[in-house]
Structures are given as C-alpha cells and as structure tokens.
Amino acid sequence: MAKQAGTTTRSVRGSRTGRPIMVLLDLLGRRWSLRILWELRGEPLTSRALRTACDEASPTVLQARLTELREAGFVELGDGGGYGLTTLGRELCETFMPLHRFAERWKR
C-alpha cells in the first residue's frame, strides 16, 4: 500500500465518483472499520485494548484503519492515550445502533 501520510492516497478503491455517500460507504467497507467504530462506542480504548476487542486483529490494519478514521474525523487519540470517538464519530455510531437489534432479530 502506498503508505498514506497526511493526504489520502487512494489506489484501486471504489468511490471514484467522489459523492460523499460513496466515499463513506467505501471507507466503512474496509475491513475492521465498522468493527472499530463499534468497539469504541463506549469508553475510549488503548490500541492494545482495541486489538483485543477486535479478535486480535493485525496491528498493521488496525493502525491503517485508525489513521483513516482519524483523518475522516471520526476517531481521535486522547491526550492521555487511548482512542475514542469524536462528536462526529459518535453521531456516525448512533446511526449503526439499530443494527444491533436488527442483527439479533436476523440470526433467528
């Protein structure tokens, strides 16, 4: 990967139209993105606590996702360490809350 730093280097990813909803669906469609937001829905977590919460996912991807989510303004790194949702990120997370009930109803 093009080791994005600062500016968003998009290689083959979707959302070539630039429409906000497409960019958002593309970002959230990356692996662990939704899961990270979900796990941060409560209190902030340290990078390692987050990794534990995410089934010991590879730190490489977690860091990549955290960087992307931070650039998107959904996640922030607190002063005393630990990742948490921004106000914007919390609003986004609220959008997904109905998913919980849906999921329970879904798997019979």
Add this chain to the structure above:
Amino acid sequence: MAKQAGTTTRSVRGSRTGRPIMVLLDLLGRRWSLRILWELRGEPLTSRALRTACDEASPTVLQARLTELREAGFVELGDGGGYGLTTLGRELCETFMPLHRFAERWKR
C-alpha cells in the same frame, strides 16, 4: 478462497465469536457489500446493471458478495432475472438511510 457453496466457509475473517452483530459487521465490512445494498435500495437490477452502478467493479467480487448477501437473506434473484432486496434486506437498508444525510453533512 474456498469457493463457498451452500455452507458458509469462513477462512480468516473476523467475527470468530459468532455474535450476530459481529457476523453482520463482518459481512457488511467486505468490499462492495454496503455499496450493493445501497444500489439495490430502489428497483431490482440485473447483474450487469449492478456492475455498472458499482463503478464497473469486478464481476468476481460482485458475484461473491451477491452469493453471501443471498445466503444471508438480504438479496434475492427474481424469477425474471435481476437482483433485488428481500423484505429483510429492505429493513437492513432502511437502517443505512440516515447515512446519506450524515455523509452530506460530513464532507463540509
């Protein structure tokens, strides 16, 4: 990939806990999953129309996602051809509708 047919063959994917919400977040976190549901939100689309709607995404992945989404009960293949959302899939899609407004508000 293990060419899943009938039963769900999960290789390295997340959601090892089996909790419905995790399975759902995992499924929706695959590439083009969210986008497919989004594009099918209106009328049913043929596989090729769907491909066009999804920025000419590779048919390989689209078919894989469609199979998964069908097994999940969100998408169905109509009698006269064309993919559409099931009742369940439509409910799921409704959950994402607030995302549209959020996305517009998001990108300044």
Add this chain to the structure above:
DNA sequence: TCCGTTGCTACAATTATCGTAGCGATACGC
C-alpha cells in the same frame, strides 16, 4: 536501572480483489 505499557512500524506470507475474457442458457428477430 529495570519493567511494563503506550502508540506504532517492518517484513514476508497468505488472502482478497481486480481486470479481462469467456462460458452455457435463454430469448428474440429473421
């Protein structure tokens, strides 16, 4: 100083996705 934890990175191996091409089946007009 020695531990322990923080956020974060390197690197090779494994998967997933891409892009192009093409299949069998079906439905048309001729």
Add this chain to the structure above:
DNA sequence: GCGTATCGCTACGATAATTGTAGCAACGGA
C-alpha cells in the same frame, strides 16, 4: 435453423490488501 443479444456466472493471472509475528522508541512507575 441461424445469428445476435442478453442473462447469471466463472476462470485465471496480476495486483493490492490483510495477516501474523516480531520489534521499535518513548514514557512512567518502582
């Protein structure tokens, strides 16, 4: 029948993303 067009779907090599393991520098207690 014959060609043509579409349908859903698949093969396959090339490329990009993800995994798993190991480890870094920085900071804080003991």
